[in-house]
Amino acid sequence: MRELRGIGASPGGAAGPVYRLAPPPALPPLVEAVDPGAEKATVRAAVLAVAADLTRRADTALDVTAAEVLRAQVMMAQDETLIDAADIAIDGGADAPHAITDVLAGHRAAFEAAGGYLAERVSDLDDLRDRLVAACLGLPMPGVPDPGHPYLLIARDLAPADTAGLEPGLVLGLITAEGGPTSHTAILARTLGIPAVVRCPGILDVTDGALASLDGTSGVVVAGVSAETVTTVNADRLAEIERRARSRGPGRTADGHPIALLANIGSARDLTGEVEGVGLFRTELLYLDRSDPPSHEEQVTAYRDVFAALPGSKIVVRTLDAGADKPLPFLRLADEPNPALGIRGLRVARQTPSVLTTQLAAIAAAAAATDADVWVMAPMVATAAEAAAFTESCREHGLPTAGVMIEVPAAALCASQVLCHADFLSVGTNDLSQYTFAADRMCGDLADLLDPWQPALIALLASCAAAGVEAGKPVGVCGESAADPDFALVLAGLGITSLSMAPRSIPAVRESLAAHTLDECRRIAEAVLAAPSPEAARAAAAGASPQLRSGVGVPVR
Template sequence: MLRGVGVSPGRRAAHVARMASPIAEPASTQVLPEGERDSAVEAIKAASEYVCDDLLAASSRATGTAANILAVTATMATDPALMRAAATHVREEGLIAPRAVWLAANTLAEQLTALGGNLAERATDVKDVRNRIIARLTGVPSPGVPIRDEPFILVAHDLAPADTATLDPSAVIAIVTSGGGPTSHTSILARSLGIPCIVAVDGADDLVDGQLIAVDGGAGEVHTEPDAQTVEKFQQTVSAPSTLNGPGRTKDGHAVALLANVGDPAGAAKAADMGAEGVGLFRTEFCFLGRETAPTVEEQIAQYTTVLEAFPHRKVVIRTLDAGADKPLPFVTADDEPNPALGVRGLRTSWNHPEVLESQLEAIAQAAQATDADVHVMAPMVATVAETKDFVAACARYGLHNAGIMIEIPASALRAKDLLGEATFASVGTNDLTQYALAADRELASLASLSSPWQPSVLDLIAIACEGAERHGRPVGVCGEAAADPALAPVLVGLGVASLSMTPRSLPAVGAVLETLTLDECRELAALAREAASVEEARAAVRARIPVLETWGL
């Protein structure tokens, strides 16, 4: 048995298919004559533009988070710093184009890794586009997901965002990686596709192509030598309900709004089709990514209106631009911050660029007036009462009176009793709250055991936030990846959370599990998890009290 961090539930048994071998490091002995160096630089530029266009085309065919990740990765292919460094290697050292790209990309990836935080994840993007550019230059196939005649379990150290975003769930029926963390691209996209997935598996690198294994994504276990009974059990598990059975509620009728996280208009339509009661997190970054200047008010209105029209008379929570850290934008963020994860990100970008926030609020207000959606607006990375007051006042200037905050920083959880005296609601971003509470980079596989919302200390912070909000009668939701965990969702409800927002595919399972438990039972589970001494103890104690998780293979 191998154990890791289960990030997407489900049971599957099949043979292993390992990721294709990466691009080999190009030789370094050849030196280009002076007269050939300009053409080599032009070849690099052409190859990078081809890769960028290819990824953008894939982004246009994808939706939601997958589309956003592909778009971000595409921008890395033509990153000015990468191109300048590669050109310098060619012109000053005479390196051949593939070798120049290899060295330039590796240096950039090392710099990003050293910065830590969310920026470290961009190192994977850089290496992915490096391999794609070199493949284009050398005329070999790009490395990627293998092709097999039968469905298989994909095993890798980690997956590049572009590979994960284009997975076929009918072919790749489970994913096992030795790297990654619970909030990595691989984890998030596996959940959105409904593919069982376990990351940070110690021993995964020893699994061989063609080996029969059984994967339990809910428990985070990989059976390396499953017997016939285990294989049959994993292949015949009764599936959880695939559609929502009305509004979210517990067994005794306590309402829990089941909302969707969406990142673009296409994702909104999909969420509405899957029965989401509304949108708990509308990420607006898709309007801003891949641009040198901010989108106009008119451009934003058109995009926001499309999303709002998918949810007439229903709640839609729009998060203002969350730039910075792993989403740098040239018109609001600096490129020389020593620690971007703790730098100018989220609402803080409005300190130096208030015009970006003002234009966004204007666009949201006009889109809200043009539709029947119940529009709420919230700001990311809020830490103080002063920030909250300023944001609420800014929203009010545009007639937006449902103004809330994200709780992603321990300070805002601890002082929610003050912040919610100003804001009308709050939403907990468990990914960042966990990262900051545990001082653990959420992208490091070596810290994956720490980077879990099951941490009793994180559950304590959520409970404190809910207690503080209750003083003012304000609701607190959860829109982090924790809401999509059907075992953790009842715990969150027991802590006092009023709504759960997640990838649309997770809605039916979460709703079905909640319907098997009363509110008092949810509170008992919450107390049980908070009293535990570790993540493993908390998860095991809760799962043991929810038998349908075993029945449905969750």
């Protein structure tokens, strides 16, 4: 047996034979185009074929985020500037596959130079290139294998088109050599309930068909396990899934202290199973793939669908989180040297205030037509003055509960001043981590800095929670860290009042909280706050709670 270590990205255990993602097509030697017209026709045919395939995948995707990314890839493929540039390359002597490769290489370099959200899309461009080249060569599309039985999927990394159609019953677990805990692959794995380990060096050296096991909490992968181990691990996992499927009720500690467990969603179709409410309603889906913003009426309909699905429940709506790092055509924002630090989130209202006022009016109209308890929050708030301006605008539109997201360290450090104006805070630990550590979420080499157990991040969370306790106002967490059953204990002990996550993650967090009293959670939080490293923090949590496995893990029954 051989033990490999990566980063646990989606909790749970799984075991079985490993099979790797089908490789991209090899680019053949350049053949000078003798019939430029035919090569141009090949490019157009490839664009049509790939766009149709990606659209089909988007329409059948199990995850709304994957569907959004796939539709964005369709837009990239159908971009006239790409096709025109390929025509120019063909006129210069390139054949169709090389023309596409050269053009997308230029786009890739531009995306990397832009940083932020565009840099995150580099893997999408690579995937698009591979699919277009395969179509030009008449080869099968690269993608997920189908050996005819359950298996562990291994890959260097996964593109959205690969993950969109994953079947949890067939793909028992995911292991990637690259990526990070907040990458698209990790987030989707948690959404689907598939155990996953990312950033696992050496996994690509394991041969197809070899038996392996993974622990999506600790990040440990063991290659060369026995058939008996496979049977035991998967039986334990199935029993755990069945037990958690019976989990019901609100989130609370063993002594009855409430910790609301809410869902992160992008539309009404994401509301699966029993949830207490919604802690993060991402509204970007309505704005994608458009040259003009959605009308007031369109927005009212979309919001009302979500509000009506949860009558009487708390629903926290995040206003449009887009801008320079997540460009939308209708915003017509100028190019920026560093989009991640530019006009994004609430800052868009500085240049295009009508986008925010139209959205607030639509949210208010939808809320008035339902019985939901609608809260509204703004992303990328950095100062108390921004919080004051946003909450005032919400009240002018008849929205009584207005808060802000804490994603910028400046806002976390001034949480008390922010709460002088805001009714609540919601900490987005994904962005807060990357801004705190100056580490891009998509840079796999820096994945260790984005570990939620990093002391600096926990200190900022403690500051926000303390400000909420002092002001008597709720402070929630809606980043991916909220889905970690162990870290949830830390958050509860710090004074966080609600946790929002993918619906599939809620049962494990509910059970973890229910196995500990509030005092136990506070002792765990105190021990973790004194730890000098993520490893020490995990060990401190385990040492403060006899019910946690050594290091990390769900409560032992």
